[in-house]
Amino acid sequence: MNNILLQDGSVVPRNTDNTWPLFRLAFRPFFLFGALFSIVSLVAWNALLNGKIGFAVHGGPLWWHMHEMLFGFVGAIVVGFLLSAVQTWTRLPSIKGLPLFLLFLLWLTARVFMWLPAVLPPWIIAVTDLLFFPAAALVLTRLVVKARLWRNIIFVPLLAAMTLANATMHYSAAEGLTELALSAAVGMVLMVTLLMCIMGGRVFPMFTANGTQTPRVPPLAWLEKSAIIGMLLVVVTQVGIFALPAWVNALLLFVTAALHFIRVFRWRIWVTLKTPLVWSLHVSYWCIPIGLTLLGISELSDSITRSQAIHSLTVGAMGIMILAMIARVSLGHTGRTIQVGKLMNAAFLILTFAFVVRVFGISVFPSYGDVFTTATALWVLAYGCFFALYLPILTRPRVDGQPG
Template sequence: MNNRLAQVSAPNSPSPDVSVKAASTDRSWPFFRLAFRPFFWLGALFSSISLTLWSAHYSLGMPLTPYGGSYFWHLHEMLFGFVTAIIVGFLLTAVQTWTKVPGLKGKPLIALVALWLLARLFMLLPHWLPAQLISTTDLLFLPLAAMFLARPIIKARLWRNLLFVPILLCMAALNGMMHASLTQPTSLSFTAVAHTMILLVALVMCIMGGRVFPMFTANGTHTARVAPWPWLEKLAILTTALCVLLSLQVVDVPATLKGSVFLLAGIANAARALRWRIWVTLQVPLVWSLHLSYWAVSLGLALLGLVELGIFSHTSAAYHAITVGGMGVMILSMMSRVSLGHTGRLIAANAWVTLSLLIIVLAFLMRVLAPLVFDAIAISILASGGLWAAAYGMFVIAYAPVLFSPRPDGAPG
């Protein structure tokens, strides 16, 4: 299964002297040498387990009584448990590349991962632990991650990338609001908070996608990189950011205006994705999957606009286009390529990685399109949850040798 995953990419390999020196001086456990290793693997494992529990509870009636109730737990843990773990793992790894300052590793990384794991465990044990202990443990994670991210950026004075620190803090604030909704249900709706978080993550995906997807397309297909249209880039990002603000419902905005903004955001991002030429990527799974995930985000935004305009009534399908089709596909694809690239391996999908990407796309279709065609939501949730668990479970198995072992070239990280 892992022969191709073990291939080393020669252009990314350091000189033999550097490799030998790095290998001889770094005695730490490889799993905690950079943040992507534990957060990607544990995050993927957790998502498989949590969606299996949720789908079995919803569709088969399996008992599930976590903190906040089963629906709160499902929304919270997929967004503030799974998604934030992957985002933090990615950012705390990328910041080393951006700044050339050594990334979080060793004991500080172990402590951050342990905090995240404790929060996931505590959320499942509401009858054994005080509610304040559960919420406090969970709420500490994102502010600490933001602090670890800010330190090397400030040290290197790389102000452009400081943008991601307030984004993490905004996510922390939304997490606080979601916990507060349990004690103030009349003034705060945890569903509304979760929807804002979905749109904030969509904004992050749009920002990151615009930065790297054209480059990945050019490199992966050996074609010319598409030059951005500045006005379209700004329109796509600004309208998506406006969708986040509108979802907060701080001011009363007419549904027609709100729907128009969401629809414009969907169209602008779809136009942006169209220019990246998905058709040239069809032979490169780790690139077409990224394109497809961006198309899913665009679809979700457009559908939300149609919901506000009274043309489309399936709000859940619109949000799940962003979560399953956008986040689910993009995260699996990005974890696969980042894990290979940051361990000195060839960034290419073997048959198992390709199959996992096809399965997660099928999960997206089952969760979003199937309920529109067949009146069988319980079956749709059970099927899509099982497909997600299978796709991410394949990542957990196939990438364990990559994430738990040292780089084959001997370099640190």
């Protein structure tokens, strides 16, 4: 009675963990409620832009939209992924149970506090929000140091840099410095893009080989290093730390984009077209060099706006990659076959269309309002599919009876 018989005939010990399944590993609450939060936030933002509702939020509506999609939604997914992955990397138990619930509650409290600027002092809202990344970094550091896996220590300074960007955004809100807020938001976008480039290079070739039963593409050391170094330089130059001529910024962006175009082309998207959990990852990565190219054009010409370029990285690269990764990780970490059905395949297609509409839709739609509304509706539909399908998966024990 203490063992479970799996479909392949193997027997595993039954998990006796009495922790509520939602808080057995970090990906569960942060993927589920991060996805739901993105839906709520975008619906509220679109309703505000169209004059359907009015509301007071910390930092003002535009600041709130930028901050909450980056530090609220994306931040939740990043922490959920890292604090789950570190258990696989180190083979040490990661945060769960009451400590995980408290970390999730910290994130959720900060989201609620953003809606209460008339009730709470700004410093309480800011401090509550700023504690999240450092708390996650402490958990990550403890496990990486204990296991002596120094290769993965890189994610700790990255979380520290994200905390600094977050602090800068809160300072800009307190002082009414719109340009500083925009710079901090761009910095966060590019740091998350850097994280996606690092993780993509590590796992996408493997996912492609495993998912398509084709040979794994061997990495080219010069290309891998150059692509990451180029992206790191883009982060530094685009946040305004150095005042460089526009043509220098554009040249760096074009060269870095070219490196990532070569990188993702070598991964052979054409062999993945029948495998939704793989082609979606490829499409998301293609959005990175597209976004960098558009950002370079925006440095030299008004034909492409900076907003279009940034949304290539947020809606395209981040939105699609997050949806694909949380769908994949949620299946693997709950003991299920890593394969999605037609509905999630449709969700990936819908979100890809949302990227196209948000970035290039102004050439088709009569107004930006129509662009925003259409892109929002598509995002809500795609992430709504995830929430509906994965709610029972993420709130129930693993099907194989194992911990996590």
